[in-house]
Amino acid sequence: MRKIKAIVYGVGAMGRVMTKFMVEKGVDIVGAIGTGVALSIYNPLTCAVHIPSIFNAIGMTIPSILAGGLAYYILARIFLIPKRIGFPEMPLPNR
Numbered sequence: 001m002r003k004i005k006a007i008v009y010g011v012g013a014m015g016r017v018m019t020k021f022m023v024e025k026g027v028d029i030v031g032a033i034g035t036g037v038a039l040s041i042y043n044p045l046t047c048a049v050h051i052p053s054i055f056n057a058i059g060m061t062i063p064s065i066l067a068g069g070l071a072y073y074i075l076a077r078i079f080l081i082p083k084r085i086g087f088p089e090m091p092l093p094n095r
Helices: 013-024 036-041 052-058 061-080
Strands: 005-009 028-033
Touching (some): 036 061
Parallel strands (some): 005 028
């Protein structure tokens, strides 16, 4: 049987719990998305703001969401769509 490989999307409290669960079940974690952008804007450990213009205007959440969404879109276009992985096609409603 093929081993499952996964990219963790979001590495906060829930991401940590889910990652631990996946590793216990034998899933190979090959990447993580979600912290790089946030930490490049603001470091919560030292309370240091690295990019004040962005942090003061919109915080670090919106850029992190946009970066994560863009990464998901690119990875889906590369890996999921060509292999037709995802939700099954839904039948059209009768009109």
